[in-house]
Amino acid sequence: MRHSLPTVPQFYVTAPQPCPYLPGRMERKLFTALQGDHAEAMNDKLSQQGFRRSQNVLYRPSCADCAACLSARIRVADFTPTRSQRRVLKRNAHLKRDVTSAWATEDQYALFRRYLDRRHTFGGMADMDVFEYSAMVEETPVRTRVLEYRDAATGPNGPLVAACLSDVLDDGLSLVYSFFDPDMADQSLGSFMILDQIDLARRVGLPFVYLGYWVPGSPKMDYKARFSALEIYHMGKWQDLDDPARFSGATHPLSVQPIAEQVAQLSLPTDMGGPVNVPPRKGKL
Known part of the structure; x- marks a missing residue:
């Protein structure tokens, strides 16, 4: 009798390259392919451990x-919006949101x-x-949506x-x-x-909105710390970002775990060879 074994994901590390956020630093990523029957379970599980998706790859700095x-x-x-964020909502109340499948359009690419x-x-x-833009949008092995925002003040198809x-x-x-x-930066x-x-x-009925990475010391990322009820994944767990000033990102080579230890500590779906239990949602997307 022939038996099939569970698929165990393989992890790799990129070569160091200049960091796009902090001058003078080098970045390196731990990554794995996102594919097969367990792609959604992997995306769910590793996103909860600080990973992000790019097409069919999951990565973490x-x-x-x-x-x-x-x-x-x-x-x-x-979450409670600040006074400034309430003004943002009011300024953009005329925008209409359409939720579509992961399909690239000419309108999207032009914008x-x-x-x-x-x-x-x-x-x-x-x-x-x-x-390449079409690949970024459409090459996804998980449930992905494109949210389009149109100016409804000019008509239903603004x-x-x-x-x-x-x-x-x-x-x-x-x-x-x-x-x-x-042209609408303001x-x-x-x-x-x-x-x-x-x-x-x-x-x-979904409890979190994942924003990607917050990088202390990077002006590009300052805006993320302005949202209330923000958590960051730090030292292997999610914790409140109560005081952004205490996170500098500074470390030294001896404080960084070897890649093998980092991978060994990852929690993967309970049964890579079978279905993973998913809690019910209150609505649909």
């Missing part, structure tokens, strides 16, 4: 002499290109063509002004990538999309 990148998420039930050309000219994604690619996890929404009309559309996803998660 694993730098030799820096620990600045901290996965961040918002506790939906405890994406304008966003990169104006705001991230020298970033790692600056040269992405339409085929112009696309912002979009967000998000994964639906068993315990929350995970923002993979977002972009918006650079509308705070980046913050608005986070606020809207908090509202959406609350409506469907």
Whole structure:
């Protein structure tokens, strides 16, 4: 009789390269392929341990002499918008949200290109063509949605002004990538999309909104610390970001665990060869 063994994921480490967030530092990532029948369970489980998804890869920073990148998420039930965030919601009340499948469109790419050309000219994604953009959106082995925001003040099919690619996890929404009309920078559309996803998660009964990485000392990431009920994954557990000033990300080589130990401490789905129990949701996405 032939027996099939559970698939055990293999983990790898990237070569060091200049950090895009903190000058003078080098970044390195621990990553694994996201594929097969257990892709959703892996995405759920490793997202809860500080990993992020990029197409069919899950990764987490694993730098030799820096620990600045901290996965961040918002506790939906405890979130309360600030006065400034309430103004952002009011300014953008005319926007209409459409939730679509993970399918790239010409409208999206045109907006994406304008966003990169104006705001991230020298970033790692600056040269992405339409085929690479389509791959970013469509090559997903998990439940992914595109949230499009259109200006309803000009009609039901108004112009696309912002979009967000998000994964639906068993315990929350995970923002993979977002972009918006650079001519509307004063509308705070980046913050608005986070606020809207908090509202959406609350409506469907999901407890968290995962924001990606918060990097203390990086001006690009300061805005994430302005959201209340924010948790960060630090020292192997989620904890409140009560005082951002106490996280500098500074460390030394002897304080970093070897990669083998980091992998050994990861918690994987209970049975990689069978179904994983998923708690019921209150709504659908």
